[in-house]
Amino acid sequence: MGIISICQPDTEKSCGACCGLYNWEDYSRETVSEILHSRTDLFQHYFSRREVDKLALYQTEVKNRPHPPKMYDDIFNCEFLGFVDQNRRRVGCLLHPMVNDGYDYRDYAFYGKELCFGHECPSNTYLNTEEKFLVTHVLGDWYLYGLVVTDIDLVKDYYKKIRTHLGGPLKPEILKDPQLTVIARDFFSLKENWKFRKKGRFGKYAFSYGEYRLAKMDYEGLGTKESKYHNILLSLGSSFETGGDLLEAEEILERHIWRFVERYRNIDPLWYRLR
Template sequence: MKSILLASLCLTCKFIPHIVPFIMQTEKAKSDCSFIHLCQPDLCKSCGACCGLYNYADSGREALVRRLRWRTALFHEIVKDSENLEHFSNLIRGTEDQTRRYEVIYCCEYLGFLDPAEKRVGCLLHPLQNQGRDLRGVSFYGQELCDGHFCPSYHYLSSEEKRTLIAVIDDWYLYGLCVTDIDLVKAYFRLVSDGLFATPRPEKIKMEPMRSLVLKFFELKLVWPYRDPAVNRLGKYYFDGAQYMIDRIDYEALGCEKSRFDPIFLSLSSRFKSREELLAAEKIIQGHVDAFIEAYSSCS
């Protein structure tokens, strides 16, 4: 049973099968002073992707805010002890739209806002939200998996990439989309590193205008003009019931060779109708890369 639950949990964070040993980390890793916590990095944002946050058919910002705001208020109103949790779960699952992009990924009803300012999403059952009582045992994944799961980003993103994302993005919705998109993050930093002939330092990226330039690039996740509007698309994946596949761009049909920005285009769920659209998209990405390289190089 645990293997089935883990498979579902991993898929929410773009699971890569051969790193299963890195998914279930130990308490020693958590206590390591060099450990960078991606789930709840600071008081300004957090990530709820593992809980199925972006798997709802309508996972736009406004829809998710309404969903999380309502269930958070309901939780604090009716959950006084563990005996109320089943009633809460039934209310959420009976009144909210449960349509999913991908049937295999579970959408946890206990995900909500953790602070009055609605800057952080997270588990309403966590002991820090319940005067030290750990209520996660009633959830779909259970206390052990919820507490011990670390998505592939923990392993695949470098320390510099993690620290940069945390320093630059202070929006829970955008942060969750980006920190779990390993291809997008690594492709961007590979391009700027190649242009600089060095890895950009996170402490320098915190400075303006570098911080704003990096943020503007990752905000393409929200405003990309060539994004496929299909509900069953998320990043480079498309879903069909209980099946998921990696999309591909038919460059031959566009009369072009494969773009050097292909990983970025796929992460942005791109769908190009013509060669002209592809060339315009390449110009946008190159512009972001060039702007950062110029600003970083000129900053002493």
């Protein structure tokens, strides 16, 4: 499989989470897309001739434009995050040399060139090659890709449960099956449309008044033991009113995982030899 880039894996998608992409109280696809399109248009207006004195004008206008409240105060939302390709499929740094004919303007940003260049995404460290391949292969848009690839617990637990049922690692050539891709994408889409997600949650973190804490699941209050899908439920920002809600959520996750397992077994008749 070779080396897989988490930040810019291909021409169809990328991730900008480290630049504050989702750090808004309203981090819906519509809101974040509007911010990126607006800033990209504005940047192109001011910096079409690459006159560095215009960058301050750009920054001032961005600052004065209305935007949603931030989710977490200590995370900086970089104003130079925008779309870096003509088709506006990939997000990234508008000051990066790859989009400025080799000229690097990142020292005009808050963090500067050295810090940006040296940043190491935790997902790059903690996701193994097979997990990275799964996510980068099945997800095709920047918004969902960034939400998922930075949620280490979600990716690892999903992969682990599938691998447990199959008795071994997933084969890359099998993962390229179009139907299997759709099945995995449907599961990861829960990150965006999960019916039990609580407002003020971003994955396993709960945010309030610019501060955050690790969220907890009150299993005792629900009259049940810890779910076998605990990590996934936290990653999806879950909150349940009743034990019945929890049971419904577990059944949804169970169906998603078994859809993948059954399709994989149908494609690879030798899957049992992994055991």
